[in-house]
Amino acid sequence: MTGTGSGTPLHDGTPLRVGLVGYGLAGSVFHAPLIAATDGLVLDTVVTSNPERQEQARAEFGDELRAAASADELWERADELDLIVIASPNKTHVPLATAALKAGLPVVVDKPIAGTAAEARELAALADERGLLLSVFQNRRWDNDFRTLRRLIADGELGDVWRFESRFERWRPRPKGGWRESGNPEEIGGLLYDLGSHVVDQALVLFGPAARVYAETDVRRPGAEADDDTFIALTHASGVRSHLYVSATTAQLGPRFRALGSQAGYVKYGLDPQEAALRDGKRPASDTPWGVEPESLWGRVGSGESPLTGGGRPTPTLPGDYPAYYAAIADALRGTGENPVTAHEAAAALDVIEAARRSARDGVTVTL
The missing domain is CATH 3.30.360.10 (Dihydrodipicolinate Reductase; domain 2)
Known part of the structure; x- marks a missing residue:
């Protein structure tokens, strides 16, 4: 893989810009801290319609963090991002992942990727067709x-x-x-x-x-x-x-x-102690x-x-x-490593x- 929808190379050492959709338990406790702790990744935008959660995210990750009320705002500026992470409720995983892939953006989806194996395989086929990374956050492989x-x-x-x-x-x-x-x-x-x-x-x-x-x-x-x-x-x-x-x-x-x-x-x-540590505000x-x-x-x-x-x-x-997951994602986007958890593996679990x-x-x- 040589780039995102913007055509920007992902192997030039520039930090990869991440848009995170959802800032509830999964987004605030797991994804945002792990993304921010990963060399080569920068948390660019958090999508949540809740003003308190927007302020919570800025308080932890800095005023330069952008907030959006809707994922549609990410698709409108897809050329400014290198990865979308979907940490919203389960029923939104398939439509949001589909929209991100169609916008030309690689995607990480929290588990479960979908409600059915058939939907997971449809997403995998779309990602393959577009030549884009589609990965599933199965963090317990790193317990x-x-x-x-x-x-x-x-x-x-x-x-x-x-x-x-x-x-x-x-x-x-x-x-x-x-x-x-x-x-x-x-x-x-x-x-x-x-x-x-x-x-x-x-x-x-x-x-x-x-x-x-x-x-x-x-x-x-x-x-x-x-x-x-x-x-x-x-x-x-x-x-x-x-x-x-x-x-x-x-x-x-x-x-x-x-x-x-x-x-x-x-x-x-x-x-494993990592979830408790993240909930307590500790960071890798x-x-x-x-x-x-x-x-x-x-x-x-x-x-x-x-x-x-x-x-x-x-x-x-x-x-x-857990930090190893996003380190592997960064390597995969830069073409120096493999997708740590594929959608096909997630479909087999489904x-x-x-x-x-x-x-x-x-x-x-x-x-x-």
């Missing part, structure tokens, strides 16, 4: 525990992995409201699409395509509209079985990961440790005994590295999510 498990598997420390358990559980007995918990299908809400997008993506990255999908989804909390307690079982084409749990109703949290292999298992409790910097957790939270590798009774050896957790919806609805196992 500390996931990076550690990938390394353990690659190094053969577990032997052949037979079963993988992944939990993204919370205890939120009362709904918070908002579009993420809406029962309106147009909102693409519920945990299956939210946290499920993460655990499914991670399982596919680790163990390859799913051949069969079984799922159970429930709406547990009084007043809740969308699924808040969901289980997905995958049989991978490789033979590995993945059991994935996402829940807002878990009174006692299980291990984040439990990977069981022919030689050893890896058990890890606790969440080259001279400051980032994504590091205390030794007391390290997972254990071993066999024959529970880690809670001293089984296995403590295994250092690799630092989490195949699983759609199969899980059908499985839970009809009480069947779905073959892909």
Whole structure:
């Protein structure tokens, strides 16, 4: 790739100008800080119709930051931008990504890229046709525990992995409201699409395509509209079985990961610290440790005994590295690296999510 819709080369060392659409949780906590912390990227414009959020963005990123009330303002000056990041509600992802690509701009879309795999593949085809980058923000690939498990598997420390358990559980007995918990299908809400997008993506990255999908989804909390307690079982084409749990109703949290292999298992409790750090206003910097957790939270590798009774050896957790995603995006735009998460990969995860919806609805196992 040699340029954007403006025809400006992206390999001349000039910082790449980013337009961010949406300044709610995803935009303000994740995307804006990570973009601003990435060498070679500059946060140029934030799109939000909320005046308070506009002021919040300027307070953190400087008065030179431009604010727009509508994404249409970005398309009108597409030649001034090099990348669009879409961090708005799920139902807007497809129309906004389509508009950006048609304006000649590369795009990053927060997960899930779309409500269906077919829509994701249509976007991928449009990006390919225009010769533009289309990437999906699957930040949990750079969680500390996931990076550690990938390394353990690659190094053969577990032997052949037979079963993988992944939990993204919370205890939120009362709904918070908002579009993420809406029962309106147009909102693409519920945990299956939210946290499920993460655990499914991670399982596919680790163990390859799913051949069969079984799922159970429930709406547990009084007043809740969308699924808040969901289980997905995958049989991978490789033979590995993945059991994935996402829940807002878990009174006692299980291990984040439990990977069981022919030689050893890896058990890890606790969440990656990066989201909490970003929420607290901490920012990645080259001279400051980032994504590091205390030794007391390290997972254990071993066999024959529970880690809670001293089984296995403590295994250092690799630092989490969300900044690596946008560093890879900058490299891809400059033609010196690959797209870190493609729309085709996101479509494969949506195949699983759609199969899980059908499985839970009809009480069947779905073959892909």
